[in-house]
Amino acid sequence: MAIQSTNPMTGGVEKIFEEWTPEEISSVLADVDSAFRKWRETTPAFRAESLIRLAGVLREKADSLAGLMAAEMGKPLNSGRAEVLKSATVCDYYSQNGPGMIESELLTVDGMQCRIEYSPTGTVLAVMPWNYPVWQVLRIAVPTLMAGNTMVLKHASNVPQCAQALEELFREAGFPENVFRTLMIGAGQVETVLDHDSVVGVSLTGSEEAGRKVAAAAGARLKKSVMELGGSDAFVVLEDADLAKAAEIGAASRCSNAGQACIAAKRFIVHRSVFDEFVSMLGKEMNAIPVGHPHAPETVMGPLASFRFRDELQAQVDRCVAAGGKLFMGGAIPEGEGAFYPPTILTDIPFDAPAAREELFGPVAMVFPAESEEKAMEMANDSRFGLGGSVWTRDEEKGLKLARRIEAGLVYVNGRVSSRPPIPFGGVKNSGYGRELYTYGIREFVNVKSICIG
Known part of the structure; x- marks a missing residue:
């Protein structure tokens, strides 16, 4: 072969x-x-x-x-x-x-x-x-x-x-x-x-x-x-978070490597009181990411690794929409050469829908509202994955307390999750x-x- x-x-x-x-x-x-x-x-x-x-x-x-x-x-x-x-x-x-x-x-x-x-x-x-x-x-x-x-x-x-x-x-x-x-x-x-x-x-x-x-x-x-x-990292945004910073880092994490990373923000769990504002800010940040040919010096996000992977990602997005999700932006294969997929945001997916439990290996953010901090923790841990995660709050002591509760191998407070030589890395x-x-x-x-x- x-x-x-x-x-x-x-x-x-x-x-x-x-x-x-x-x-x-x-x-x-x-x-x-x-x-x-x-x-x-x-x-x-x-x-x-x-x-x-x-x-x-x-x-x-x-x-x-x-x-x-x-x-x-x-x-x-x-x-x-x-x-x-x-x-x-x-x-x-x-x-x-x-x-x-x-x-x-x-x-x-x-x-x-x-x-x-x-x-x-x-x-x-x-x-x-x-x-x-x-x-x-x-x-x-x-x-x-x-x-x-x-x-x-x-x-x-x-x-x-x-x-x-x-x-x-x-x-x-x-x-x-x-x-x-x-x-x-x-x-x-x-x-x-x-x-x-x-x-x-x-x-x-x-x-x-x-x-x-x-x-x-x-x-x-x-x-x-x-x-x-695999991973489906929870990105938990509390009502006292620095929304601008969280949106900027969240967009970069979700679209880095065209969204093809095990450890990356994938399930955005946002306090209901700041949900609409955060989604809007996240959309602006994702929409501003330069997409283009891998050789172009200004390109930040290139194509997916293959046309087959792009087709599989589109099928996952379609399943999310069929389950009740709404496309805030993106969600359709663009015309032209290359296995490109646009930065995409999905909202209103029932949290218990099978489509919401999949790992989306591409630049697609699923955003879920949480009615309270306690509910956000419950949603963060309601996953078969446990690779990484993050908590966003201006109260670092509270962030540390909640980070300890997230069932994952690597959790950041107000920072982008990444693997580095001096930090143990792996999942549960x-x-x-x-x-x-x-x-x-x-x-x-x-x-x-x-x-x-x-």
């Missing part, structure tokens, strides 16, 4: 790759396992130096990587450059802090001297999505390699050129050969990779459906898994389990070994 790179502006095929055979997969995994035997013996300081070089290569290659993202999934060039530069910061962070995170800890227990060691375990499979094709990979790969493990990447099938480029980045940065490899495989071959003894676990970022399948496959083989799945409920970044990310695939001397 072929893996195709298709341009979302033209619908034309950019490049075709042949899917690897099981024999090719086995050969590469054997090479990666051999590399692990040597890489695990390197010092944390040596690995940190490698990451410093990788950060440099990323900064040098920002323009070319942005061009690949624009061609394969429609990301505007400015956004692509920003993603690559952000990816360099995860290298900076773990080169500085990683060695201390895996340093042995000494304890005295009942007169015994005990050591807690954080030992690498083998090769980790990363199953990654297309929406942030550089950042998503490196925020997993960097701490995993810093811990002394090796990694193989099964990237999304619509960004194969980005996948190849990532492997080349590690090579150019001087990493030993086969410490990081890209596997040119489809979803159907993930289990083939997990069958190999050298593969000790899998980290997946993707849909609920993909997470269930891969988690089940890993569990059947007694292998560790980390799942970062159907948004997954396990954590990326900070100390928790580097320790997901290590052996926490206790050594006691009696």
